[in-house]
Amino acid sequence: MNLQQLRYVVATAEHRTMTDAARSLYIAQPALSRAIRDLERELGMTLFARSGRGVVVTAQGRRVVKLAREALDAVHEIEALATQTHSGGELRLASPPSLEPVLAGRLLPAYVAEHPGVRVHLVRCDGRDGVVNAVREQRADLGLTDLPVPADLVSHPLERQEIVLLSPPGLELPDTVPMIRLNAMRLVLPPPGSARRREFEQLFATYGVRPVIAAEIDERGSWPMAIRASSASMLGYRGMAEQAAKAGLVVRSLDPALRRIIALVHVRKRLAGMAQDFLSVAESGTSA
Incomplete structure (x- = not known):
């Protein structure tokens, strides 16, 4: 038994599905299922029973989950003290x-x-x-x-922060940009596979737009430089407006307004x- 397995048990109990628990832990679902099975085999007890597409915590499992939470809390307090x-x-x-x-x-x-x-x-x-x-x-x-x-x-x-469009000067765009105008627009996007990229792809699918990928950078990259070098726009937060203005970029709202x-x-x-x-x-x- 190890702390990682205890974290897996607590997450599974909270989410009630292996899929959602694995997603919250940023691991593959088969790896989570295998870890839970190994722990159940080690303890000689069943912690979760299948129910439809999810799982329910057994009577023995509820006790283990309670103790696992207490153990993880104790570890966190020791780490915080150190x-x-x-x-x-x-x-x-x-x-x-x-x-x-x-x-x-x-x-x-x-x-x-x-x-x-x-x-x-x-x-x-x-x-x-x-x-x-x-x-x-x-x-x-x-x-x-x-x-x-x-x-x-x-x-x-x-x-709540508004999501805005950060663009190089000279683009012929209205002050408030309809989401459909992002179709075929050159955009700087996060790297493929990142959580931010997945969210943007879902957003694009919701509004039926397919932008052109001009560049891909992580959040530690120099986004003003990426926007200027690629002559493309980027989705960012309203709080970035001051830095964008200093870099000579234009900040526009979106329609409908998006906030996080x-x-x-x-x-x-x-x-x-x-x-x-x-x-x-x-x-x-x-x-x-």
Whole structure:
């Protein structure tokens, strides 16, 4: 038995389907099923019974799930204690570059004003997946990302951010761009297979548009440079508007308006004092 198996048990119990649990854990469904079967064989008990397309927790399974949650909580608290001991008063925040304006514009100034003695270290991540992994692996105390996130993380919604179109100057587009105008438009997109790319592809399918892929960059890449070099547009957040303007780019709204919920996320544990203080400051000015 290992901690990974305990995480798998808890996720399966929460999602009630192997498919959804595997997706939340970013692993293949057969790998999750095999790990659960191995644990059941080791324990000599059945934790889950099939019910239609999902699973139900057995009587023995409910006890195991409860103890697994308690064990994982204890591990998180030990890790948090070690982190707090060795960090010397440092708060680690994970964020993709696209959401750094949220940190720099509102959250960090408010926190530093109340807690000037705490050092803040920014862990720059490639999109939501990167933030989730940084928080799970204890490389960050809190993560700033858009929702949804896997069920093993706790989320605290802060605000809704509008998705906008960032374009090079000179394109003949209205101030508010109908989604259908994205059809055949040259776009800079996230890398294939990334969570952000899958979401954009679903969005394009919903509105029946097929853009032309001009370039593919992750969130740590220089998007203003990519837009200019490829003479293409990119979907981003309204919070990126100031940086876009400095780079000489044009920011336009979309029709219909699209918004995403931005949240602070963390693992299911009792937060250390610095992280709890940051969360309290952030939630005091929430607009979600």
